[in-house]
Amino acid sequence: MENNIIQPSPVEILRKQIADENGIVVCPGVYDGLSARVALHAGFKTLYMTGSGTAVSRLGMPDIGLTSLNDMKQNAELIANLDTSVPLIADADTGFGGALMVGRTVAQYMRAGVAALHLEDQVMNKRCGHLRNKELVSEDEFLSRIRAAVNMRSQLSGDIVIIARTDTLQSLGFEVALDRLKKSIAIGADVAFLEGIRTIEQARTACRELHPTPVLYNMVQGGVSPHLTVAQAKELGFRVIIYPAIASRAAYMAITKAMNVVREKGDFPEDTGHIPPSEMYRVCGLDDAIKFDLAAGSNTYNGGI
Numbered sequence: 001m002e003n004n005i006i007q008p009s010p011v012e013i014l015r016k017q018i019a020d021e022n023g024i025v026v027c028p029g030v031y032d033g034l035s036a037r038v039a040l041h042a043g044f045k046t047l048y049m050t051g052s053g054t055a056v057s058r059l060g061m062p063d064i065g066l067t068s069l070n071d072m073k074q075n076a077e078l079i080a081n082l083d084t085s086v087p088l089i090a091d092a093d094t095g096f097g098g099a100l101m102v103g104r105t106v107a108q109y110m111r112a113g114v115a116a117l118h119l120e121d122q123v124m125n126k127r128c129g130h131l132r133n134k135e136l137v138s139e140d141e142f143l144s145r146i147r148a149a150v151n152m153r154s155q156l157s158g159d160i161v162i163i164a165r166t167d168t169l170q171s172l173g174f175e176v177a178l179d180r181l182k183k184s185i186a187i188g189a190d191v192a193f194l195e196g197i198r199t200i201e202q203a204r205t206a207c208r209e210l211h212p213t214p215v216l217y218n219m220v221q222g223g224v225s226p227h228l229t230v231a232q233a234k235e236l237g238f239r240v241i242i243y244p245a246i247a248s249r250a251a252y253m254a255i256t257k258a259m260n261v262v263r264e265k266g267d268f269p270e271d272t273g274h275i276p277p278s279e280m281y282r283v284c285g286l287d288d289a290i291k292f293d294l295a296a297g298s299n300t301y302n303g304g305i
């Protein structure tokens, strides 16, 4: 029976994607069920759950350390399970506390079906990596976060890709940042994430120095890092590229426009999105839901919708 075929787990799929030295894993940032569905419908093979998008969408608050483990884990679980053949890389901020708390975070992300998570070295009162005046924890504290993640992974049966992110470049410089990433890799981190890269030269050097460990590029629109295409990032040596703000910015701009049109014109003209409701429901899995219902012998949707 079709359902008995053992599918590779999301983390197995991701490990294979990342292991391809000639490829680059392209991950659009998504922040909720709809943005994830649209990305899946567009054909992306890996997704990224943005903490920033989670903060603005779930809390209506900025990315300044307000999302809790529960907010992030619930969002990640929802997104990761829409299509388990497409792995999810999820933001885990600082891990939300000391070593024990980081361990809980890793365990909960693993149980939620998340394929990879990233942990950073900002203080708990963190902020978006592309803002000014970030505060950092000591190297020892950061490494204890990574060690806690690695230890929890080996304690549980299962797997998760651990991505070490450092925010030190802004205030402590390139050498310190690279050193923290190298030490994280020595402890067991699988992927390196140098936040806030400023120049192409830094990008190239980081990929070269950290090789063969895969390095992730954070392509934030309007952020501090150089604008790179997928092809350019690949050429520089990156093996993963995330577009964290792609969906949240698009939604923000489109919603703003639609709200202003209705408020100003007292009307909602055709060009502001007249699609039948079923179009969006289809992208959100309507056909599969109907198929499942019919196969169960229910006749709820026999007459169509």
Ligand SMILES: C[C@](O)(C(=O)O)[C@H](CC(=O)O)C(=O)O
Residues within 6 Å of the ligand: 029, 049, 050, 051, 052, 053, 063, 091, 127, 128, 129, 130, 195, 218, 220, 244, 245
């Ligand atoms: C990657 C990131 O952590 C995120 O939350 O998506 C943010 C991106 C953003 O704020 O757009 C970051 O700190 O770089």
